[in-house]
Amino acid sequence: MNQVQTTNRSAEEFLKGLWKENPVFVAVLGMCPTLAVTNTAINSLAMGLATAFVLVFSSLLVSSFRKLIPKQVRITAFIIIIATFVTVVDFMLAAIVPQVHKELGAFIALIVVNCLILGRQEAFSSKNPVGLAMADALGMSAGFTFALLSIGSIREILGSGSLFNIPLFGSGFEPWVIMVLPPGGFFTLGFLLLFFNWLQKRRKAQMRATPSTVKP
C-alpha cells in the first residue's frame, strides 16, 4: 500500500549520507583513515571501498539481528561483527591487491575503530528494518568514499602532479610535496571544511533574504 512511500524513505536515507549528513564533511567522523591514507587517489578509493564493504555488511547483520541482541551487550556485539568483516576485508585485499594492502598497512585493520561504522550501527541499523538500514549504510559509504576520494585527488594532484598515477602536468610542474606528507592531510581537510562552512553560511544568508520559500 505504501510502496512509494517506502521507496521514497529509502532514497532519502541514501541521499542524506551523500550530502546533507556527509560523515566526513558534516559530521567529522572517521578522521583517522580520512587523513592517513588519502595521499593518493587510489589509496583513498581502496580505503573508501573497504570501509563501505564493512559498513554495509555490518549494517545488514546488525539490522537483521536487532531483536536478538540484548541491549546491555549491544556495543560488544556490534564490535565483534565489525571486527569480523574487517578481518575478511583485510585478507581479501591482501589476496586481490597486495600492493595497495601493503601501502595501507595497519590502517585496514584500523577500520574497526572507525567511529563512523559503530556510530551507524548504534544510531540507525539497530533500530531500523533491513531495507532502510541498507539504504543508510550505502548512502553513508558513498558519502565517505566520495569525501576520501576528493581529499585524495586534491592531495595527489597538488602533491605529485598526477591523478590515479596518470601525470596531469608537463615536466615543468614543481610538485607541492607537503601535500602528500602528513601536514597536507590536515590542511586539505581544514580548507575543505572551511569551504563547506562558507557554502552553508551563504545558503543561510540567502534563506534569510527570502524567508517564504523554503523551510528546512
Added chain:
Amino acid sequence: MQELIWIFVSALLINNFTLAYFLGICPFLGVSGRLDTAFRLGLANIFVMLITALCSWALNTYILPYAPYLRLISFIIVIASTVQLVEMAIKKISPELFRALGIFLPLITTNCAILGLALFATNKGYNLVEGLFFALGAGGGVTLALVLMAGIREEMKVLDIPKLVEGTALNLIIAGILSMAFMGFAGLFSAS
C-alpha cells in the same frame, strides 16, 4: 639500551601518533579545549597504552600463533576488558587517581591510537620490553600533541577570530602547522 631509547624517541617525536599517523584524532580535536583536561587525557592514554602493550605481547606470544585470523577481535576484547578490570582496581585502591583519569578511560579504550599501538607493535615484532618503551613513547607523543594543541587553543580564546573559521576547520589547519613542525624531527635519525 640505545635501541630502546631510539624506539622511545621515534614514537615520541618522529613518528608521533597524532601528528604523523593521525591516530587518536577524535580526542585530539574534541578534548583539547582546556590545558589540564588535555594533560590528564594524555596521562590516561599513556596508562592504557602500557596495558595494551602488555596485552598485545601476551596475545601475540601465547595465542595468536595458533589462530592469526583472530588478531583483531582478540585485541579489542582483551584490551577493553583489561582496561575495565584495571579501572575497577584503581577505583578501589586509589580513588584520587581514579577521579583524575577515570572519566577518560572508557573514552579511549580501543580508540584508534590504542589499537594502532597494538597493531604497529605486532607488525614491527617488538618483544615485551621494546613494546613497553614503544607504548611509553607513543603515549608521551599523544600527550605532547594534546597539550600543545590545548595550549594554542587556550591562547586563541582571547583572539578575534572570524566566525566562519572557528571550530574544526581552524583546529585542523593548526594541527597541520604543528605536524609540519614535527616533521623537522625526522632529521634526528639521519644526524646520528
